[in-house]
Amino acid sequence: MSDEQARQTTHAAAVRETTSGIKLKAEYTAEDLAGWDPETKLGSAGSYPFTRGIHPEMYGRQLWTIRQYAGYGDAKATNDRFRFLYENGQTGLSLAFDLPTQLGLDSDHPETLGEVGRLGVAIDTLDDMRRLYEGIPLDGTATSMTINATAPIILAMYIALADEQGVDRTKLRGTVQNDVFKEYLARGLYVFAPTPSLRLTADVIEFCVRELPRFNPISISAPHIRSAGARYPDALAYMFLAAELVIAAVVARGVDVNQVGARISFLAGADNDFFETVCRHRASRRLWAKLMKERFGADEPRAMLYRLAGSGNPLNLTAEQPLNNLARITLQGLANVLGGCQSLVLPCWDEAYTIPTEDAVRLSLNIQRILAYETGVPDVVDPLAGSYFVESLTDEVEREIVASMERVGEQGGLIASIEDGWIQREMAQRAYEQERDIQEGRRVVVGVNRFIVEEDRSALESEMHVVRASVADEQRERLAQAREARNPAALREAMREVEHALTSSANVMEPLIGAVRAGATIGELTEAMTGVLGSYRAPSPL
Amino acid sequence: MTRLIRVLVGKVGLDGHDRGAKTVALALRNAGFEVVYVGLRQTPEMIVSAALQEDVDAIGISLLSGAHNEVMERICELLREAGAADTLVILGGNIPERDHARLATAGVDAIFPTSSSFTDIAEWLREHALGATSGKETEVPHRRGR
Numbered sequence A: 001m002s003d004e005q006a007r008q009t010t011h012a013a014a015v016r017e018t019t020s021g022i023k024l025k026a027e028y029t030a031e032d033l034a035g036w037d038p039e040t041k042l043g044s045a046g047s048y049p050f051t052r053g054i055h056p057e058m059y060g061r062q063l064w065t066i067r068q069y070a071g072y073g074d075a076k077a078t079n080d081r082f083r084f085l086y087e088n089g090q091t092g093l094s095l096a097f098d099l100p101t102q103l104g105l106d107s108d109h110p111e112t113l114g115e116v117g118r119l120g121v122a123i124d125t126l127d128d129m130r131r132l133y134e135g136i137p138l139d140g141t142a143t144s145m146t147i148n149a150t151a152p153i154i155l156a157m158y159i160a161l162a163d164e165q166g167v168d169r170t171k172l173r174g175t176v177q178n179d180v181f182k183e184y185l186a187r188g189l190y191v192f193a194p195t196p197s198l199r200l201t202a203d204v205i206e207f208c209v210r211e212l213p214r215f216n217p218i219s220i221s222a223p224h225i226r227s228a229g230a231r232y233p234d235a236l237a238y239m240f241l242a243a244e245l246v247i248a249a250v251v252a253r254g255v256d257v258n259q260v261g262a263r264i265s266f267l268a269g270a271d272n273d274f275f276e277t278v279c280r281h282r283a284s285r286r287l288w289a290k291l292m293k294e295r296f297g298a299d300e301p302r303a304m305l306y307r308l309a310g311s312g313n314p315l316n317l318t319a320e321q322p323l324n325n326l327a328r329i330t331l332q333g334l335a336n337v338l339g340g341c342q343s344l345v346l347p348c349w350d351e352a353y354t355i356p357t358e359d360a361v362r363l364s365l366n367i368q369r370i371l372a373y374e375t376g377v378p379d380v381v382d383p384l385a386g387s388y389f390v391e392s393l394t395d396e397v398e399r400e401i402v403a404s405m406e407r408v409g410e411q412g413g414l415i416a417s418i419e420d421g422w423i424q425r426e427m428a429q430r431a432y433e434q435e436r437d438i439q440e441g442r443r444v445v446v447g448v449n450r451f452i453v454e455e456d457r458s459a460l461e462s463e464m465h466v467v468r469a470s471v472a473d474e475q476r477e478r479l480a481q482a483r484e485a486r487n488p489a490a491l492r493e494a495m496r497e498v499e500h501a502l503t504s505s506a507n508v509m510e511p512l513i514g515a516v517r518a519g520a521t522i523g524e525l526t527e528a529m530t531g532v533l534g535s536y537r538a539p540s541p542l
Numbered sequence B: 001m002t003r004l005i006r007v008l009v010g011k012v013g014l015d016g017h018d019r020g021a022k023t024v025a026l027a028l029r030n031a032g033f034e035v036v037y038v039g040l041r042q043t044p045e046m047i048v049s050a051a052l053q054e055d056v057d058a059i060g061i062s063l064l065s066g067a068h069n070e071v072m073e074r075i076c077e078l079l080r081e082a083g084a085a086d087t088l089v090i091l092g093g094n095i096p097e098r099d100h101a102r103l104a105t106a107g108v109d110a111i112f113p114t115s116s117s118f119t120d121i122a123e124w125l126r127e128h129a130l131g132a133t134s135g136k137e138t139e140v141p142h143r144r145g146r
Helices: A002-014 A075-087 A099-103 A126-132 A151-165 A181-187 A194-211 A223-227 A232-251 A257-261 A274-295 A324-338 A358-373 A388-410 A414-420 A422-439 A457-463 A471-484 A488-504 A509-517 A522-533 B019-030 B044-054 B068-081 B097-106 B118-128
Strands: A065-067 A093-096 A142-146 A173-176 A218-221 A264-269 A308-311 A343-345 B006-012 B034-042 B058-063 B088-093 B110-113
Touching: A065 A358, A075 A093, A075 A126, A126 A151, A126 A471, A142 A151, A151 A173, A151 A194, A151 A509, A151 A522, A173 A218, A181 A218, A181 A223, A181 A232, A181 A414, A181 A422, A194 A218, A194 A232, A194 A257, A194 A414, A194 A509, A194 A522, A218 A223, A218 A232, A223 A232, A223 A264, A232 A257, A232 A264, A232 A274, A232 A388, A232 A414, A232 A422, A264 A274, A274 A308, A274 A324, A274 A388, A308 A324, A324 A343, A324 A358, A414 A422, A422 B019, A422 B118, A457 B097, A488 A509, A488 A522, A509 A522, B006 B019, B006 B044, B019 B034, B019 B058, B019 B088, B019 B118, B034 B044, B044 B058, B044 B068, B058 B068, B058 B118, B068 B088, B068 B097, B088 B118, B110 B118
Parallel strands: A065 A343, A093 A142, A142 A173, A218 A264, A264 A308, A308 A343, B006 B034, B006 B058, B058 B088, B088 B110
Antiparallel strands: none
């Protein structure tokens, strides 16, 4: 096909830049690394500046944690899914909550119509948490919970359940995402304004540092921001700026910076730009170590580690010829592993249609296992180090992130830029340009704007997972029963404790644990919190 | 005839993934439409009330949450109740084909699934807004890649 050949030739010349727009040369040579010092730029794995990895020997000592995102319907349905994953050898659980739970709305709130249990599990009360973990001991599990604005409440329920199970709080492992900044920029699931949100974030971290030493109280995310339109270096810049705010807020409470630094982790991932992904991970490790050491004065290595939960990027998956996504997911997984992530969640090939089916989940898990056990990729630390290209691009990506952080600084910092809507407008414009580039064929997406085939999607759709229609009714029924079963006087007293902590700037976590134990619902607690902290509406991104 | 076509763009429900809504809004604005962007967490009531107040020719709703049937039925019903059934209603997002017939019955005039092209959306609106009659069959404009 001469037409195709012609286009292949022009493609190579036309798009010699990364997806972030970093210009690339056709060939990199020793000259590109003139003056480049491996000692200061790389060190060795497990030593400052950690470019090569945060642990000595990396996967030679311990593989990354293989995770898959799960959680839908009611607590019982998610419990079944958890057990399924567990029986299939998964070493960590990852939990999705429905939108009402993420926004602090009870399942019988009028705004939740059609949303209860749809995109994740519905949690209203401690009783739902009990059902979620039935048969799964909390000291034998590490759950990563995708919860942000209402993270203090969900964590309070998790701790209350552990207390009930007789599990020592110090044995609890897992992660709450607890990162509201990406909510203003990407997911829209915020409740409070940035400043009071930062206070709650700091409450969770301070509490965990003191009470739950093995629990990760925050995982700051970039992928959502990327998906919503930002270039990846900008998304990472916003992520690091959020991390700086959080660390400063916790340190201001008298917590040692080394203790905070040791508990913070990050979520960043691949897009379809393979080498940029690897280099972003390497550059991020080096940059974060420098920030912690030089800006915050951390002196313990564990406080300088960029702990990375790697992810894929569903934005790069297509509804068209969806099995092609398996190739994309595999490459995203490989890039994350070459980049040295500590855990990995990959998307599923059918995500453009629905919540992934069990078969699709297993395929994504097996992609990770094939990478881990069949390819030999994990055997050697940071195998791309020293490449003229990879080291040049790593340096370039680091410069891009720093420059982007400085641009936000010129706008008055992260919170001011969010409240003004400056970042959101930037992102909307970028999203539009990226989409236009695909529609106008400047960026090739196989099956979408090139190599298109006619396909019958209705067949595919009929196989897809459907949420049971009765889930919402049953959840509302249980919520009503849970409300009935409470001792009103004890509940009132517990709610007063929460409000007192909020108004007095005391840490709100222990009062929240008391309140959920007394049967307070997520909606009641969120309402009590907005009563003191106010609610918020971000400016338009247009 | 020289009047700009006015389009309201927004998302209904709790889902905050607004990449589709905002890119389509910007594309329409760049293509010479007047766009009223109402953004996230709208209810059907808020959408219809804003549409009437702004006197728009078309309402564009982006939905990825799966709640499209209930939401669109309610919006179309409210429009009929307000005597504004001639307002064009278009829908974008993750809309399975099995739901297209139901949405058509509800009164959705066109469905633009993910990866529909900006040009197709703009052309469709130009063809159908400003005096053209709605209420005929729901269209799913031919997919030409993006």
